[in-house]
Amino acid sequence: MTAGDGRILLAKPGLDGHDRGIHVLARALRDAGHEVILTGRFWTPAAIARAAVDEDVEWVGLSILAGGHMGLTAEVLDELRAQGAECDVIVGGTIPDKDVPRLLALGCRAVFPVGSRLDEITAWIAAQSTTEGVR
Amino acid sequence: MNDFVTRSQTGFPIDREYRPSLPDERYDRDLGAPGEFPYTRHVRAEGYRDRPWQPSLYSGHGEPEDANARFRFLLAEGNGRVSIAFDLPTQLGLDSDAPTARHEVGRVGTAIDSLRDFEVLLDGIPLDQVPVTMNMNALAPVVVAMLASVARRRGVPLEKLRGTISNDILNEVACRGLTVWDLPSSLRLLGDTAQFMVEQMPGVWAFNVRAALLHEVAASPAQELGIAMAMAMRYIDLLAERGIDPAASAARISLFFGTSTRFFEDAAKLRAARRMWSRILRDEYQVEDPQALRLRMTAVACNGSHFVREDPELNLVRSALGALACSLGGVQTMVGTAMDEAYEIPTERTQELALRVQQILSLESDVRATVDPLGGSYFVEAMTDRIEGEAHAVRAQIAEWGGIDCALTDQRIQSLMHDRAFEVQRDIESGERPIVGVNVHRSTQEAPQLTLWEPDEHIGRRRAESLALLRAARNDAAVAAALERLEQVARDPRESVMNAMIETVETYATVGEITECLSRALGRAAVGGVA
Numbered sequence: 074m075t076a077g078d079g080r081i082l083l084a085k086p087g088l089d090g091h092d093r094g095i096h097v098l099a100r101a102l103r104d105a106g107h108e109v110i111l112t113g114r115f116w117t118p119a120a121i122a123r124a125a126v127d128e129d130v131e132w133v134g135l136s137i138l139a140g141g142h143m144g145l146t147a148e149v150l151d152e153l154r155a156q157g158a159e160c161d162v163i164v165g166g167t168i169p170d171k172d173v174p175r176l177l178a179l180g181c182r183a184v185f186p187v188g189s190r191l192d193e194i195t196a197w198i199a200a201q202s203t204t205e206g207v208r
Numbered sequence: 209m210n211d212f213v214t215r216s217q218t219g220f221p222i223d224r225e226y227r228p229s230l231p232d233e234r235y236d237r238d239l240g241a242p243g244e245f246p247y248t249r250h251v252r253a254e255g256y257r258d259r260p261w262q263p264s265l266y267s268g269h270g271e272p273e274d275a276n277a278r279f280r281f282l283l284a285e286g287n288g289r290v291s292i293a294f295d296l297p298t299q300l301g302l303d304s305d306a307p308t309a310r311h312e313v314g315r316v317g318t319a320i321d322s323l324r325d326f327e328v329l330l331d332g333i334p335l336d337q338v339p340v341t342m343n344m345n346a347l348a349p350v351v352v353a354m355l356a357s358v359a360r361r362r363g364v365p366l367e368k369l370r371g372t373i374s375n376d377i378l379n380e381v382a383c384r385g386l387t388v389w390d391l392p393s394s395l396r397l398l399g400d401t402a403q404f405m406v407e408q409m410p411g412v413w414a415f416n417v418r419a420a421l422l423h424e425v426a427a428s429p430a431q432e433l434g435i436a437m438a439m440a441m442r443y444i445d446l447l448a449e450r451g452i453d454p455a456a457s458a459a460r461i462s463l464f465f466g467t468s469t470r471f472f473e474d475a476a477k478l479r480a481a482r483r484m485w486s487r488i489l490r491d492e493y494q495v496e497d498p499q500a501l502r503l504r505m506t507a508v509a510c511n512g513s514h515f516v517r518e519d520p521e522l523n524l525v526r527s528a529l530g531a532l533a534c535s536l537g538g539v540q541t542m543v544g545t546a547m548d549e550a551y552e553i554p555t556e557r558t559q560e561l562a563l564r565v566q567q568i569l570s571l572e573s574d575v576r577a578t579v580d581p582l583g584g585s586y587f588v589e590a591m592t593d594r595i596e597g598e599a600h601a602v603r604a605q606i607a608e609w610g611g612i613d614c615a616l617t618d619q620r621i622q623s624l625m626h627d628r629a630f631e632v633q634r635d636i637e638s639g640e641r642p643i644v645g646v647n648v649h650r651s652t653q654e655a656p657q658l659t660l661w662e663p664d665e666h667i668g669r670r671r672a673e674s675l676a677l678l679r680a681a682r683n684d685a686a687v688a689a690a691l692e693r694l695e696q697v698a699r700d701p702r703e704s705v706m707n708a709m710i711e712t713v714e715t716y717a718t719v720g721e722i723t724e725c726l727s728r729a730l731g732r733a734a735v736g737g738v739a
Contacts, residue, residue, distance in 0.1 A: 087296075087308075087311060087312055088296035088297065088300055088302075088308070088309070088312045089296065089312075090296075090380075090384045090385025090386050091384065091385075092385065093424070093425045093426065093513075093625070093626075093629050096626045096629065096630075097626070097629050097630050097633050100626070100630050101630075101633075114385045115308075117308065139296055139312060139315060139316045140312075140315040140316055140552070140553070140663060141311035141312050141315060143311070144310065144311030145311050167550065167551065167552070169551045169552055169660055170551075186517060186550075187517060187550050188516055188517050188518070188550065188646065190637050191633055191634075191637060192637055
């Protein structure tokens with residue numbers, strides 16, 4: 074796998090239906106050369122982890138705009154570990170400042186709150202692959 | 209008449225209407241006097257001179273008693289009604305103790321599991337005096353049944369109730385995703401609910417078409433207007449199939465628009481909406497009743513999607529510009545976004561400030577002094593004409609796609625919105641679309657720390673305990689019998705579910721039990737699993 078174009082699963086965990094952000098991000102990541110798999114709404118953490126394993130993705134991006142980010146992210150991370158996934162998690166959505174370090178402490182690699190730029194997210198992901206080399 | 213509002217600063221009386229000094233055919237045909245067809249200027253002859261628009265901030269969080277306290281706070285601070293936000297589990301027909309509801313209970317709205325919760329929700333609110341607005345869509349029949357039940361128990365005749373319900377499943381499919389059953393089943397339930405309301409609860413309007421959601425997914429003003437009109441007409445057609453006269457339906461539909469900081473164009477959109485509505489109903493539906501031809505509107509004083517994390521105090525300025533759009537556009541009720549929208553659901557303080565924005569506009573400014581102050585502006589009239597024309601083109605495109613149901617099922621509307629959302633984001637990132645504090649004039653000073661609303665981490669446990677008590681206290685046989693009857697009725701598309709629904713909620717069947725029952729009858733898409 075070459076730097077910057079790893080497969081990405083973008084998921085909507087829980088009950089939040091707002092999907093403007095996730096679609097816009099999917100397009101930006103595809104334009105940057107990534108293969109992006111987009112889930113529908115209402116996916117459980119278990120289903121997200123299963124898809125991450127099945128699709129052999131490098132990244133799982135969670136989009137949560139209804140406040141459940143702490144609990145849902147924790148569950149996704151647990152499920153990914155339990156299912157032996159080898160991918161990293163990034164989270165975006167309506168996330169108060171105080172929850173950013175808490176999400177990182179859980180094991181997320183990055184948090185991109187509302188207003189984060191697409192070019193910033195894309196560049197960040199590309200930078201991770203460069204520094205880590207081929208998986 | 210309020211003298212301060214209608215007198216100039218030098219003391220002379222301001223006229224109700226300013227119009228061309230010479231007879232003007234175009235004025236009569238395309239604008240009309242305030243309160244007269246095609247209602248471009250305002251639905252009321254007096255506009256806001258005798259009374260302002262009604263502030264109608266939306267709220268709800270935690271348990272019903274928490275939401276009730278916030279409703280009462282807002283009413284005391286000038287909100288004109290109770291406008292209810294339900295949490296996601298409730299909107300999706302899940303009980304608070306459902307596995308897929310964890311992390312979401314009471315988080316962005318209030319948790320309602322049964323009629324008992326609904327009673328607590330409206331405790332101390334005089335239903336014959338205070339209008340009630342509910343944002344509920346898939347589960348609309350359930351909450352309308354609960355409202356009817358509470359009203360009857362309190363001795364308030366259903367005809368005395370005022371308010372509205374969104375009952376707007378098409379916008380869920382288009383923008384927000386909170387659907388439970390497939391579209392035909394959802395439309396059947398929506399029709400049952402609306403029919404019951406038109407016939408028995410005529411003061412509570414059956415539809416509040418949330419064009420503001422289209423705005424939130426990046427629709428342009430013309431798209432917002434055109435798509436919302438197509439949805440409204442679809443609802444009218446749906447009720448006509450049930451024998452309800454389009455005039456009766458139209459008189460009980462409101463449209464709920466979004467606004468931004470581009471207040472001239474947004475005010476033009478609202479003016480175009482009134483004209484478009486009255487012309488469609490007169491020319492396509494042969495409606496003559498002025499009550500039906502007058503489009504009543506709600507709008508939000510600046511959509512939350514325009515509110516940013518940086519310098520949140522500046523979001524108050526954005527809400528003022530949005531409020532200006534709403535008031536220059538002549539809306540009847542005005543929702544408000546709080547300055548902390550990019551972070552959390554609002555606090556009492558941030559909602560109080562949102563009300564004050566509207567109150568400053570209403571009491572300190574002269575936006576109410578004359579009706580439709582922008583009328584006759586070359587710019588605004590040109591924008592009004594243009595938006596109306598483009599909105600008609602959107603409507604025509606939807607018709608070409610086979611109608612709004614097909615346009616949604618085929619994802620055409622959604623694709624349009626995704627494309628536009630991407631363009632908007634690209635323009636923000638290139639700087640072509642300036643946002644002060646974000647991509648231009650970034651502050652060097654640190655913004656004060658916001659005191660945000662804090663979710664209650666014990667709510668799940670408390671709700672589970674409440675549910676256990678409820679289940680223990682109620683009559684299981686009565687619940688089972690009512691659910692069985694409801695399922696039977698739901699299986700027959702020619703029957704309305706509403707009477708059985710009222711009986712069922714009165715046995716204290718839970719929202720989850722009722723939803724499962726309807727799903728047995730109607731089938732459903734999986735929730736909480738692989739879609």
